Amino acid sequence: MRISELGQAAGVNADTIRYYERTGLLPAPARQANGYRSYGPLHLERLAFIRHCRALDMPLAEIQQLLDFMARPDAACEGINHLVDAQLARVRARLESMRALERQLAALRGQCDANHTARKCGILHELVAAAHGEACACHPPAKAGKSA
Amino acid sequence: MRISELGQAAGVNADTIRYYERTGLLPAPARQANGYRSYGPLHLERLAFIRHCRALDMPLAEIQQLLDFMARPDAACEGINHLVDAQLARVRARLESMRALERQLAALRGQCDANHTARKCGILHELVAAAHGEACACHPPAKAGKSA
DNA sequence: CTTGACCTTGGTGTGGCTGCAAGGTTTCTA
DNA sequence: TAGAAACCTTGCAGCCACACCAAGGTCAAG
Numbered sequence: 030m031r032i033s034e035l036g037q038a039a040g041v042n043a044d045t046i047r048y049y050e051r052t053g054l055l056p057a058p059a060r061q062a063n064g065y066r067s068y069g070p071l072h073l074e075r076l077a078f079i080r081h082c083r084a085l086d087m088p089l090a091e092i093q094q095l096l097d098f099m100a101r102p103d104a105a106c107e108g109i110n111h112l113v114d115a116q117l118a119r120v121r122a123r124l125e126s127m128r129a130l131e132r133q134l135a136a137l138r139g140q141c142d143a144n145h146t147a148r149k150c151g152i153l154h155e156l157v158a159a160a161h162g163e164a165c166a167c168h169p170p171a172k173a174g175k176s177a
Numbered sequence: 178m179r180i181s182e183l184g185q186a187a188g189v190n191a192d193t194i195r196y197y198e199r200t201g202l203l204p205a206p207a208r209q210a211n212g213y214r215s216y217g218p219l220h221l222e223r224l225a226f227i228r229h230c231r232a233l234d235m236p237l238a239e240i241q242q243l244l245d246f247m248a249r250p251d252a253a254c255e256g257i258n259h260l261v262d263a264q265l266a267r268v269r270a271r272l273e274s275m276r277a278l279e280r281q282l283a284a285l286r287g288q289c290d291a292n293h294t295a296r297k298c299g300i301l302h303e304l305v306a307a308a309h310g311e312a313c314a315c316h317p318p319a320k321a322g323k324s325a
Numbered sequence: 326c327t328t329g330a331c332c333t334t335g336g337t338g339t340g341g342c343t344g345c346a347a348g349g350t351t352t353c354t355a
Numbered sequence: 356t357a358g359a360a361a362c363c364t365t366g367c368a369g370c371c372a373c374a375c376c377a378a379g380g381t382c383a384a385g
Contacts, residue, residue, distance in 0.1 A: 033331070040379060063381060065332055070268070074309065081308035086278055089372070095304070099293045106298035110289055113300055117282045124275045130234055131272055134265045137233070141258055147246045150254035152261055156243070157337090159229050161222065181362070191363090192343060200341095211350060213363055237341070 031069040039076045046076065054079060054093055087116050178216040194224065202227060202241055235264050270271045 036043045049055040055075060059067045075096070082092040091112050098109055140151030147153060184191045197203040203223060206214045223244070230240045240261050246257055290298030295301060 031332080042374070044374060045372080047334095052372095063332080065381085074305075078305060078308040081304060083372090085282060095301070098298075099301060099305075102294060102296035104295050106289060106293050106295045106301065109295065109298050109300050110286070113282065113286050117279070117286055120275060120279050120282055124272070124279055127268060127275060131265070131268050134233060134261065134268055138258070138261050138265055141261075142261075143253060145254050146250060147252050147254045147257065148250035150246075150257050150258050153243070153247060153254065156229060157222075157226060161225065164211050178361080190343070193341080195365095196342060211363080213350085264328090 030073070032066050032068070033078065036072060038073055039080055041076060041080060049076070049079065049089075052089065054089060054096070085116065086120065087112075091116065132158045180216070180219070183216045183221060183224065186221055187228055189224060189228060197224070199228065200237065202237060202244070233264065234268065239264065239284050255270075 030038075032043045032046055035041075046055065050057055055072065058072060060071075061067050071169060079089075079092055083089075086141055087095075094112060095109065097102070098104065098106065137152055137155055140155045178186075180191045180194055183189075186195055198205055203220065206220060207217045209215050223302065226244075227237075227240055230243065231237075235243075242260060243257065246252065246254070285300055285303055288303045
């Protein structure tokens, strides 16, 4: 299996596969005589696992830890639970701040209904006023999008 | 007002202020005789506006556009509405995929309750099985976190 | 024998910062 | 008056998880 075949089978860009190899997430495959990478079914399985975890939005470092657990099947699985708990907590925190964000944006959108000039636009006025007011509910504490 | 004072007033790192200046979001301030940046209240207002928009998770490029609208108050405000609509659509799309993600993670977490070995861990089994099954509901379409 | 599709390595760009290094300036304290 | 601490300056590297590109090698089909 060459890299593009593996990529197609897993729905992954070939660059991404090479990136995973560089960062140690995917083991370096054997090479053909011409230097091309040669993959087997185990690589596909591992790659699919990685992609599934990425679909759950886990960082690569945590996926690496899960793979380490799989390599030592006799170890206690407590760490696995912790990893999933942490991910779930991150997702829930982001979910909450995104919900607040959605409310704020919807309210903001409601400030302007028709076509005015920018000078009279309720959205712009609201944004300026909210930025000015120190006790704005949103921008001191939660950074909305990315922070856990 | 020096850079750290401005930063403290707006709750922003000084590096971030310099970054905004570099990228043209914040106008270059006057300099004192020693080369230190010297800010006035207008800078603070503009910076607060930027941070408020960032709290609404708008990309810097869109914030720049909003600032451009403010600079031309006689232009039609239609573009402003579009910007907010686009941001709202992005946020709602992410919200939806995050909700799906949260459900999946919660279900996954339910697979393991106590302390086993990794070999018997329901979470790990579930992850492997889900990655293996091609018709997995989550990982082909939605990339969850960051994609709009 | 050429065309086109594949592969290789290495480098750069993305967004929104954050941190560091090396040096200059100011301010406070002993 | 010296020295230390806290500021400031510029420029550059790193973060994450890739995507894209260039220059060149390889291979199968027409």
